[in-house]
Amino acid sequence: MKILMLGWEFxxxxxxxxxxxxxxxxxxxxQENVEVVFVLPxxxxxxxxxxxxxxxxxxxxxxWTAEQFFSEKELKDIKDxxxxxxxxxxxxxxPYQDPSTYKQAVAHNGxxxxxxxxxxxxxxxxxxxxxxxxxxxxxHYEGDLYNEVQRYARxxxxxxMREDFDVVHAHDWMTYPAGLAVxxxxxxxxxxxxxxxEFDRSGENVNQVIYDIERQGLHCADAxxxxxxxxxxxxxxxxxxxxxxxxxxxxAIEKSGKTAFTDVDAPIKSDEKVVLFLGRITMQKGPDYFxxxxxxxxxxxxxxxxxxxxxxxxxxxxxxxxxxxxxxxxVLFTGFLRGADVDRAFRLADLFVMPSVSEPFxxxxxxxxxNDIPVIISKQSGVAEVLNHxxxxxxxxxxxMANKIIAVLRHPPLQATLREYGNYEVRKLSWQQxxxxxxxxxxxxxxxxxxx
Amino acid sequence: xxxxxxxxxxHQPWRLRRYSVFDTGHNYFDDHKNGxxxxxxxxxxxxxxxxxxxxxxxxxxxxxxxxYSITGTALDxxxxxxxxxxxxxxxxxxxxxxxxxxxxxxxSLAFLYSxxxxxxxxxxxxxxxxxxxxxxxxVFRNTELIYNDDLAYVINEKGYKGIxxxxxxxxxGYRSPNYVYHPPMNPGIKLLTKNYRLSDDIAFRFSNQGWxxxxxxxxKFANWxxxxxxxxxxxxxxxxxxxxxEHQWADTGIFDFLSHMPGKVMEHTDNNFKTPSExxxxxxxxxxxxxxxxxxxxxxxxxxxxxxxxxMQSNALHEIYKxxxxxxxxxxxxxxxxxxKLQTSDHFYYMCTKWFSDGxxxxxxNPYDSPYDSYINYMNVMDNLRxxxxxxxxxxxxxxxxx
Numbered sequence: 001m002k003i004l005m006l007g008w009e010f011x012x013x014x015x016x017x018x019x020x021x022x023x024x025x026x027x028x029x030x031q032e033n034v035e036v037v038f039v040l041p042x043x044x045x046x047x048x049x050x051x052x053x054x055x056x057x058x059x060x061x062x063x064w065t066a067e068q069f070f071s072e073k074e075l076k077d078i079k080d081x082x083x084x085x086x087x088x089x090x091x092x093x094x095p096y097q098d099p100s101t102y103k104q105a106v107a108h109n110g111x112x113x114x115x116x117x118x119x120x121x122x123x124x125x126x127x128x129x130x131x132x133x134x135x136x137x138x139x140h141y142e143g144d145l146y147n148e149v150q151r152y153a154r155x156x157x158x159x160x161m162r163e164d165f166d167v168v169h170a171h172d173w174m175t176y177p178a179g180l181a182v183x184x185x186x187x188x189x190x191x192x193x194x195x196x197x198e199f200d201r202s203g204e205n206v207n208q209v210i211y212d213i214e215r216q217g218l219h220c221a222d223a224x225x226x227x228x229x230x231x232x233x234x235x236x237x238x239x240x241x242x243x244x245x246x247x248x249x250x251x252a253i254e255k256s257g258k259t260a261f262t263d264v265d266a267p268i269k270s271d272e273k274v275v276l277f278l279g280r281i282t283m284q285k286g287p288d289y290f291x292x293x294x295x296x297x298x299x300x301x302x303x304x305x306x307x308x309x310x311x312x313x314x315x316x317x318x319x320x321x322x323x324x325x326x327x328x329x330x331v332l333f334t335g336f337l338r339g340a341d342v343d344r345a346f347r348l349a350d351l352f353v354m355p356s357v358s359e360p361f362x363x364x365x366x367x368x369x370x371n372d373i374p375v376i377i378s379k380q381s382g383v384a385e386v387l388n389h390x391x392x393x394x395x396x397x398x399x400x401m402a403n404k405i406i407a408v409l410r411h412p413p414l415q416a417t418l419r420e421y422g423n424y425e426v427r428k429l430s431w432q433q434x435x436x437x438x439x440x441x442x443x444x445x446x447x448x449x450x451x452x
Numbered sequence: 453x454x455x456x457x458x459x460x461x462x463h464q465p466w467r468l469r470r471y472s473v474f475d476t477g478h479n480y481f482d483d484h485k486n487g488x489x490x491x492x493x494x495x496x497x498x499x500x501x502x503x504x505x506x507x508x509x510x511x512x513x514x515x516x517x518x519x520y521s522i523t524g525t526a527l528d529x530x531x532x533x534x535x536x537x538x539x540x541x542x543x544x545x546x547x548x549x550x551x552x553x554x555x556x557x558x559x560s561l562a563f564l565y566s567x568x569x570x571x572x573x574x575x576x577x578x579x580x581x582x583x584x585x586x587x588x589x590x591v592f593r594n595t596e597l598i599y600n601d602d603l604a605y606v607i608n609e610k611g612y613k614g615i616x617x618x619x620x621x622x623x624x625g626y627r628s629p630n631y632v633y634h635p636p637m638n639p640g641i642k643l644l645t646k647n648y649r650l651s652d653d654i655a656f657r658f659s660n661q662g663w664x665x666x667x668x669x670x671x672k673f674a675n676w677x678x679x680x681x682x683x684x685x686x687x688x689x690x691x692x693x694x695x696x697x698e699h700q701w702a703d704t705g706i707f708d709f710l711s712h713m714p715g716k717v718m719e720h721t722d723n724n725f726k727t728p729s730e731x732x733x734x735x736x737x738x739x740x741x742x743x744x745x746x747x748x749x750x751x752x753x754x755x756x757x758x759x760x761x762x763x764m765q766s767n768a769l770h771e772i773y774k775x776x777x778x779x780x781x782x783x784x785x786x787x788x789x790x791x792x793k794l795q796t797s798d799h800f801y802y803m804c805t806k807w808f809s810d811g812x813x814x815x816x817x818n819p820y821d822s823p824y825d826s827y828i829n830y831m832n833v834m835d836n837l838r839x840x841x842x843x844x845x846x847x848x849x850x851x852x853x854x855x
Binding site: 296300388389391392399400402403404406407410411412413414416417418420421 | 472473474762763764766767805821822823824825827828831832
């Protein structure tokens with residue numbers, strides 16, 4: 001079986017869970033004897049990649065074997081990606097930075113940073129799109145993401161014409177137009193994978209353009225994969241999709257290669273307990289509930305600090321909120337963290353809290369559990385469906401969140417039990433199960449025949 | 453000659469209300485839920501089952517005999533929410549065909565942590581039996597049939613003639629549970645061991661349509677009992693009373709089965725029904741059984757792991773017994789009563805993580821979403837109680853203590 005997979009990001013060029021999920025899934029599919037041709041935009045500026053030999057470059061499309069792709073990306077798991085190859089589409093979008101800071105960023109493993117900035121700009125942009133679309137003046141990026149989505153669709157169709165495959169598998173709305181185009185041209189069945197919906201990202205203030213793209217993709221697909229029952233419910237209720245068309249394919253986490261910390265990363269000792277928030281500081285992630293719970297906790301216990309790691313459009317507001325509550329000295333903001341800094345944040349933490357308002361899945365709690373950190377997650381998350389050995393609260397129930405935070409901080413036996421069982425439970429989740437579920441869905445659409 | 457010895461356990465815990473660290477009230481228990489459950493189980497089990505038992509005793513003219521162990525926490529709730537249950541047990545007591553066993557008033561694990569408290573709770577229970585039913589029990593059952601040689605010693609000292617315990621394979625070995633035994637060094641007290649196969653056929657497998665013996669008829673069961681004839685004295689059928697009508701609903705046919713079974717058993721004139729003290733009086737001990745470590749009737753393990761299997765359970769248990777002397781020093785009956793209600797084993801059972809991942813049967817009995825929620829709730833209540841104790845004896849506390 002051969003799958004043409006349409007993605008938007010892949011490690012290390014990632015800004016969120018989508019890239020991580022695509023990585024885990026394609027690797028597991030390869031091990032399930034499924035061939036994958038992975039198509040993705042390549043947002044690295046031309047001058048940076050000039051030393052790369054282009055294996056086969058036509059129309060801005062590059063063809064890579066996994067080996068070439070990974071040596072470029074300095075990833076080591078080549079043998080697990082035996083049946084995966086990559087097609088990248090050079091992106092016209094470049095980070096909006098001045099040359100000097102950009103150089104600096106590149107020097108410090110800047111790829112992620114630059115992509116992150118790019119992504120943020122894009123996300124920011126799409127959010128304000130409807131408001132700003134009539135203002136032609138300051139609109140450097142106006143329409144760029146949509147243009148990019150359409151350009152990606154055109155080029156993906158070109159790739160598809162030269163490839164032989166059985167099923168098209170498209171990840172999230174940015175690739176749905178491409179998925180629809182490829183399915184139409186090739187006559188192959190289309191599976192769309194939904195990692196997050198516009199309702200998760202924007203609450204009730206949905207961006208109509210994105211919603212329409214999502215809705216069209218979901219309706220035209222032969223089958224849909226949702227990352228949780230939580231997300232499936234949104235797909236069924238908010239997009240009018242038949243229940244039986246949607247399969248739940250839970251995300252997982254890579255088996256950790258790094259276990260022991262090196263000397264340089266000696267444990268960070270402190271008398272104060274640390275409660276960690278890690279993620280984008282946006283409405284979706286519920287940072288304001290975290291601050292409100294912090295205030296409650298600090299009314300009753302003293303030697304605890306709250307760390308907010310991440311960046312986002314609500315970061316400034318959160319700093320102000322902490323100050324208004326008079327707990328500014330107890331709430332620390334680290335800005336965006338990556339790589340080793342993320343690990344350091346986990347080692348610093350006594351407790352991880354994910355108070356998301358609407359979280360399709362939520363990979364960070366799995367990271368925390370793998371790092372032996374007890375976890376509190378909101379019930380409004382997909383990951384709550386697969387984890388038992390965590391504490392769960394409604395995101396709006398600030399009193400209960402504070403109650404649980406205090407309990408974990410005060411009772412070492414609670415920490416110990418959560419850690420012990422949580423770590424064990426997270427090791428039972430595997431991408432292999434997810435890949436097997438995908439294969440089931442592929443087989444279903446292949447036997448059902450192609451919708452005309 | 454084979455005797456059938458029925459002992460039914462009747463128990464309801466005082467379930468806690470949701471109690472957060474920010475709560476300061478002294479009402480720890482969920483009055484609404486406890487009343488609701490009491491009334492529900494009374495209507496499905498206690499009242500109809502008691503009617504059936506009374507009817508059987510009358511029908512068989514006193515030859516049908518049974519025993520109960522009813523916890524103090526259950527009796528207190530019956531008095532509060534469903535007094536008709538008390539009178540129906542009193543009606544049974546007055547037939548003279550029903551024996552009542554003693555246990556810890558609060559269905560507690562006190563034997564493991566405080567012998568003084570254990571003894572006090574046994575005495576309270578004995579007093580309750582005298583007050584309500586006018587009887588003084590002579591046979592003892594410990595919470596969840598938790599048992600070892602040491603318990604036998606203590607119970608012998610307290611003057612009981614017998615103890616009921618689990619006929620667990622790993623202590624019985626080649627021996628049959630259908631005989632009477634005694635603990636080592638204490639020949640004065642006798643052991644009745646549960647026949648868990650036949651007990652569980654009724655308690656757990658009765659309605660299981662996947663079971664090869666389903667449906668279980670009165671004839672079939674009477675026949676199994678008759679097979680013991682010549683290979684033992686007694687078939688000890690020990691189970692939760694809630695089996696009848698609550699765990700096995702009425703529509704499974706459990707009431708019909710129990711209504712016919714005694715008659716079928718006694719069709720073989722060699723067979724009869726005896727209460728635990730009658731079994732002890734009728735049959736000699738065939739030997740001693742060493743139980744150096746704790747056993748119970750819970751789960752496959754038949755050990756303490758359902759209440760003491762993880763760090764939270766062990767912590768909560770240690771903490772509650774740690775301030776025993778402070779509690780008693782207050783001499784405040786409300787504080788002492790609340791402290792004792794917190795000792796009921798169910799609170800620790802809710803914290804069990806053994807099968808939590810598989811979402812198994814334990815969920816049915818558990819008012820909490822997770823063992824973690826139950827621990828957090830319990831610790832918050834205990835914390836408040838400790839603060840009350842300190843205030844009562846004049847110690848001061850300010851901020852929450854960090855461990």
